[in-house]
Amino acid sequence: MTEVSVAKEDAAPSGDLVVLKSVNKHFGALHVLQDIDLTITRGEVVVVIGPSGSGKSTLCRTINRLETIDEGSITIDGKPLPAEGKALARLRADVGMVFQSFNLFAHKTVLENVMLGQIKVRKTDKKKAEERARALLDRVGVGTQADKYPAQLSGGQQQRVAIARALAMDPKVMLFDEPTSALDPEMINEVLEVMQQLARDGMTMIVVTHEMGFARSAANRVVFMADGRIVEEAVPDQFFSNPRSDRAKDFLSKIL
């Protein structure tokens, strides 16, 4: 009897997709992540905000193991992060990441950028990879740019290609680290709109951004970080209208 119920529980898909428990990390003497406990459920959109240097990028980078942690645990879909090899490449595909600097392969066309990971990591055949790449490029509004090289595109277009490239891997979760910070103002909205649509489509997303309009309209939860700690978490309305901590009040008074 007991055994059956345990097995059932194991088989049930858990709502928790990304779970960080008591995560600590140092860069030398700097305690950059301090006792981070954070659970992201499937379909949730979490916006991470906080002053520069508070550890937001490092937090993102630990989740796809671009940085290792000193203590604690991180699981994706119930599994610990693999340390190396093909399993690590698959993890990085499962956890799509979009950076401030677009990080496209400069010597590959837009289409090739979106096909490459599918072929190398997901072992998708070339024809299917191209079909999917073209469909995704259409979806983010750059279908007509497929045969160009990244440098021939605007920043907003390049960032949308970067999003398509991550989506091509069928990620379980998407991490965005200040995806619009390097863009000219007139290009910010075209990227945010793609992200809004992704959120509406049910993608699980962790988004570091200073775009408070996006946070208000797309986030299920705002996580406020300062000095390597999560200081406050709340639904956007509550966070923006009634922040509890002095750190958050101070931060919001400077940016709003």
Ligand code: ADP
């Ligand atoms: P945020 O994204 O919130 O601005 P970061 O995670 O980039 O913060 O950085 C947090 C702190 O860690 C900063 O003080 C930064 O200088 C430091 N830091 C980040 N990466 C490294 C590194 N590779 N080596 C040493 N210090 C680092």
Ligand code: MG
């Ligand atoms: Mg950062």
